[in-house]
Amino acid sequence: MENYLQNSLREALAGLGLDESQMPEIRIEQPRDPSHGDAATNVAMLLAKPLKRNPRAIAEELIASLDLDVTKISGVEIAGPGFINFRYSDLYLYEELRLILNAGSDYGKSKHNHDIRCLVEFVSANPTGPLTVGHGRNAVLGDTVARLLEWTGAEVQREYYFNNAGRQMRMLGLSVQARYLEIAGADFSFPEDGYEGNYIRDIAEELFHERGSELTEQPDEKVFREKAEEVIFRDIQSTLKRMHIEMDSYFNERTLYENGSIDHVIRTFRERGVAYDKDGAVWFKTTAFGKDQDTVLVKSTGEPTYRLPDIAYHADKLDRGFNLCLDIFGADHIDTYPDVLRGLDVLGYNPKLVDVLVYQFVTLVKEGKPFKMSTRKANFVTLDELMDEVGEDVTRFFFLMRSPNTHLEFDVAQAKEAGEKNPVFYLQYAHARIQSILRKAGEISTPSGEPDLSLLTHEAEISLIKKLLTFSDVIHSAAQNREPHRLITWLNELASAFTLFYHDCRIIGVDEELMFARKTLAEATARVLANGLGILGIHAPERM
RNA sequence: GCGCCCGUAGCUCAACCGGAUAGAGCGUCUGACUUCGGAUCAGAAGGUUGAGGGUUCGAAUCCUUCCGGGCGUACCA
Numbered sequence: 235m236e237n238y239l240q241n242s243l244r245e246a247l248a249g250l251g252l253d254e255s256q257m258p259e260i261r262i263e264q265p266r267d268p269s270h271g272d273a274a275t276n277v278a279m280l281l282a283k284p285l286k287r288n289p290r291a292i293a294e295e296l297i298a299s300l301d302l303d304v305t306k307i308s309g310v311e312i313a314g315p316g317f318i319n320f321r322y323s324d325l326y327l328y329e330e331l332r333l334i335l336n337a338g339s340d341y342g343k344s345k346h347n348h349d350i351r352c353l354v355e356f357v358s359a360n361p362t363g364p365l366t367v368g369h370g371r372n373a374v375l376g377d378t379v380a381r382l383l384e385w386t387g388a389e390v391q392r393e394y395y396f397n398n399a400g401r402q403m404r405m406l407g408l409s410v411q412a413r414y415l416e417i418a419g420a421d422f423s424f425p426e427d428g429y430e431g432n433y434i435r436d437i438a439e440e441l442f443h444e445r446g447s448e449l450t451e452q453p454d455e456k457v458f459r460e461k462a463e464e465v466i467f468r469d470i471q472s473t474l475k476r477m478h479i480e481m482d483s484y485f486n487e488r489t490l491y492e493n494g495s496i497d498h499v500i501r502t503f504r505e506r507g508v509a510y511d512k513d514g515a516v517w518f519k520t521t522a523f524g525k526d527q528d529t530v531l532v533k534s535t536g537e538p539t540y541r542l543p544d545i546a547y548h549a550d551k552l553d554r555g556f557n558l559c560l561d562i563f564g565a566d567h568i569d570t571y572p573d574v575l576r577g578l579d580v581l582g583y584n585p586k587l588v589d590v591l592v593y594q595f596v597t598l599v600k601e602g603k604p605f606k607m608s609t610r611k612a613n614f615v616t617l618d619e620l621m622d623e624v625g626e627d628v629t630r631f632f633f634l635m636r637s638p639n640t641h642l643e644f645d646v647a648q649a650k651e652a653g654e655k656n657p658v659f660y661l662q663y664a665h666a667r668i669q670s671i672l673r674k675a676g677e678i679s680t681p682s683g684e685p686d687l688s689l690l691t692h693e694a695e696i697s698l699i700k701k702l703l704t705f706s707d708v709i710h711s712a713a714q715n716r717e718p719h720r721l722i723t724w725l726n727e728l729a730s731a732f733t734l735f736y737h738d739c740r741i742i743g744v745d746e747e748l749m750f751a752r753k754t755l756a757e758a759t760a761r762v763l764a765n766g767l768g769i770l771g772i773h774a775p776e777r778m
Numbered sequence: 779g780c781g782c783c784c785g786u787a788g789c790u791c792a793a794c795c796g797g798a799u800a801g802a803g804c805g806u807c808u809g810a811c812u813u814c815g816g817a818u819c820a821g822a823a824g825g826u827u828g829a830g831g832g833u834u835c836g837a838a839u840c841c842u843u844c845c846g847g848g849c850g851u852a853c854c855a
Contacts, residue, residue, distance in 0.1 A: 259795085267798070276797065282835070289835075314798045315835060360855075402855070515853055526780075526851080533853040540855050565849050568782055594783065595849075636791065640784070641848065657803065663817050671814050711794055723792060726802075733818065742814045778817075 235306070236262045236707075239273060239320060242302055247277070249299040256284065264704065271311070271319030272700060278316040289316030327699045328687035334702060334758040342705045342765050347713065348387035353551050354380045356562035357474070357481075358395040361466040362406050363431055365473045366614040367644055368564075368607050371596050373617075374633040374771070375718065376562040377479045379591065381769045382713035382721070383560075391556070392480070395547060397487040398463050400537075405429065405610075407459025413438035414458060418447040431612035437465045473617050476626060478771040487543050495546040496538060499581065500531065506580050523576045541570065545577035552583050559588045560716070568592050591716045593638035624656075627772045631658035634718045634770060657726065659778075661767060664729035666778045667736070668760040675742055675753050685750040694735040695755060701731045705762050709769065718770065725766045732759050 240260045247257060258280040265274045278293035285292065293312045300310065308323035334341050356376025359369050380390045397403075409429040415422035417438055428434075441449065441461050449457060474481065490496050500516065503509035508519045514534030518541070521528050531542045551559045563571065575585035598607055598615065607614045621629050635657065636642055690699065704724070712720040741752045764774035 261795075263794075263797085265798075266793080266801085270798070274798090279797080279835075317798070397855080400855080513853080517853095530853045535853075537853085539853070565783065567850090567855090569850050570855095592783080597848085640791075643790075659817060660803090663815080667815055667818090674814060708794090715794080717794095719792085720794075723802080730802090736814080737811090737819055740814065778815090 235273070235322070235326075235703075238303075238306065239275070242300055243275060243277060243296070245301070246296050246299045250295060265317075265319065268697065270313060270317070271309070272322045273320045274317050275320075276317055278312075278318060282316065292316070293318050322700070324688065324691070324696070327696065327703070328690070330703050331687055331690075331699050331755065331758055334761055335754065338761065339765060339768075341761060342709050342769075343385050343387070344706050344710060345387040346710050347383060350383065350388035350558050351556050352380075352383055352388050352558040352560055353391045353393055353554070353556040354383070354560045354562070355393050355395055355551075356380075357470075357479075359470065360397050360402060361463045361470065362402050363429065363466065363609040363614075364433060364469055364616045364618065366607060366609065366616050367598060367620055368596055368614065370617050370620070370629065371593055371633045371638075371642060372562050372564065373474065373477060373479055374630050375591065375593055375638055375716075377477075378630075378634055378718040378770060379560065379562070379713070379716050381771065382709060382716075382718065385709050385769060386713045388558075391482045393483045393485055394481045395485045395487065397540075397543075399488060403459055403463070404455060406434075406462050407455030409434050410438050410441070410458035410462045411452070411455045414441055415450060417442045418450050420447070420450045427610065429610050429612070431609070431614075433466070433469075434462075437462050440465065476621060477617065477630060478626070485547070487547070490543050490546045490550065495550060496542060499542060499546045499549070499577065502581055503531070503577075508580050518573065518577070520573060520576065523572075525572075529573055541573050541577075544570070544574050545581070548574055548578055548588060549581055549583055552578070552587060557587055561588070561590045563590055563592050565592055565594050589716075591638060594641045596633075596642045596644050598644050627662070628656050628658055630771050631656070631722070635722050637717060637719050657722075658772065661725050661729050661763065662773070662775050663778060664732050665760055665763045665767070665774045666776060668732070668756050668763070669776045671741055671756060672753065672760070675749065678742065678746075678749070680750045680753065681746055685754045686747055687751050687754065689748050689751040690755060692735075692739050694731075694738040695752070698731045698735045698755065698759065701728050702758060702762050705766070721766060721769060725763065728759070728762065728766070732756075732763075 239262050243260050244257065258277055260275060260277050262273050262275055265271060278289045278296060281287075281292050282289040290312055293316050297310055297312065297318065302310065304323060306323055306326045307320050309321035311319050311321075313319050337343075354376055357365070357369060357373045359365060365373065377392065380392055384390050405425060405427055406429055408425045412422045412424045412428065413435045417435075438458075441458070452458070471481075500509060503518065508522065509531065510517055510519065515530050516532035518529045518531045529541060530539050532538050548559060561571065571588075571590050575588060578585045578588065617629065624632075632644075633642070690696070705728075708721055708724040712718055735755070739752055741749055741756060743749075744752070760774075767774040
């Protein structure tokens with residue numbers, strides 16, 4: 235419909251003597267106020283300045299030369315400072331409504347991004363502890379944006395990037411070793427910066443159970459580190475699975491050392507004159523790109539900083555043929571990714587193929603006070619604990635309902651009493667209620683053949699249909715902006731439009747032709763609710 | 779200090795690329811069907827969009843100054 239209106243307007247403008255260069259961008263939007271029609275454009279206002287004419291006069295001429303199909307558009311009017319408002323014809327609405335049920339679980343899918351091969355990198359927590367509510371936002375955002383992209387036709391791969399070497403992992407191994415020695419009754423000293431969580435003790439106990447005290451003489455922490463990694467990764471994967479997140483691939487940072495990518499980056503940087511040695515370290519000349527300071531790529535100890543493998547990793551993704559690399563980052567990484575982009579540019583890759591979704595942090599509130607989370611200090615609430623309390627659906631919903639760009643306040647106590655207050659139930663309830671009605675209505679015989687949808691003339695029926703028809707638009711806009719909360723807002727509006735219909739229009743107990751038509755509308759609504767909840771990774775229940 | 783993000787109703791948040799009278803939920807108050815699920819619905823109260831200035835037909839949205847909060851500004855990740 236949007237395309238249709240744009241094309242018609244473009245033709246009309248051409249008819250007024252405008253050539254390509256004068257043609258403004260024709261945007262069709264949905265007016266906030268339904269009395270302004272179903273679609274509107276501001277082209278006349280955009281033309282007012284270049285043509286030096288009154289926008290309303292332009293709009294009038296434009297309308298006069300518009301040639302619109304009456305089976306689609308039933309009315310056009312000029313309003314306000316020069317908006318042109320269109321009203322859809324009922325015939326068009328009935329036709330589109332029929333398409334919803336034909337498309338079924340595919341309804342809402344589009345091909346907007348059919349040319350995109352995207353790798354979404356998210357979670358990417360190193361295996362030093364269980365996933366916490368701090369990781370939750372990342373995990374759910376990444377997965378949902380991936381789903382949104384899939385619904386707009388993109389090919390998507392979900393990847394988890396991790397590093398199982400380095401200081402933190404060593405510390406983890408030492409922590410487990412200390413607990414193991416403690417359990418075995420041997421001398422031990424807990425490392426100063428060790429991991430204090432109870433899960434460390436659990437891992438040590440598991441190890442003791444399997445191997446007895448034969449490991450007390452181990453010279454280093456290797457065995458313990460490897461065991462910890464194995465157990466923690468298993469735990470992380472089960473948490474993800476519980477959240478309906480399935481990774482397609484796991485990428486170990488070590489690969490980049492083994493296949494020479496890291497060396498290649500350094501070598502190329504030196505050749506291009508953007509890397510140099512100073513004080514025993516290798517530096518990236520980021521001042522040349524407008525940064526205050528140059529950045530260390532390889533420390534004087536010979537160990538690279540995380541930026542170097544990051545650059546190599548992104549080059550690797552592009553080498554694998556993806557034309558969109560989407561990273562899901564917390565606000566603390568906001569300053570690091572420009573270095574990656576610059577690095578890619580130096581290497582000859584197109585940095586525009588990398589896109590970063592930066593989300594603001596989750597503030598954990600405990601007993602009314604903000605609470606600083608730390609995996610090492612064991613100050614955290616795990617995602618599993620959260621799901622035990624409020625369930626998987628509420629957990630996902632919670633992380634999606636707000637714009638990634640705003641801080642998310644997470645009050646533990648409030649989440650626990652979430653129950654009825656939680657808006658996710660409003661959506662699920664609407665779906666369950668429709669299913670209940672359909673079950674009851676199914677026991678009553680309906681006329682055979684196609685329903686006569688033209689019987690749907692009530693205001694509540696019409697506005698419900700109109701709402702349904704904007705489903706794929708909202709998916710598209712949520713995908714393009716990487717903002718899943720838009721879909722939630724929209725689903726709330728849909729559920730609300732349905733409830734209005736439910737209160738005004740009975741399905742059971744009216745004339746059987748009308749019942750058939752209304753049943754069809756209810757079915758279409760349930761379909762769209764289920765599809766929408768599915769994108770959010772939330773269950774659409776038959777009963778509650 | 780510098781950089782990025784944020785500031786909207788009592789609270790938590792919306793507002794699609796600058797559009798028409800800034801909207802929801804929770805909370806508060808007043809009401810509603812003897813039939814399809816009351817986990818519902820209708821209505822009321824609640825706002826100088828942090829403050830000032832600017833840009834234009836039009837600003838919560840863009841620019842600028844200030845105030846307040848978060849994050850970063852490591853040879854940590």
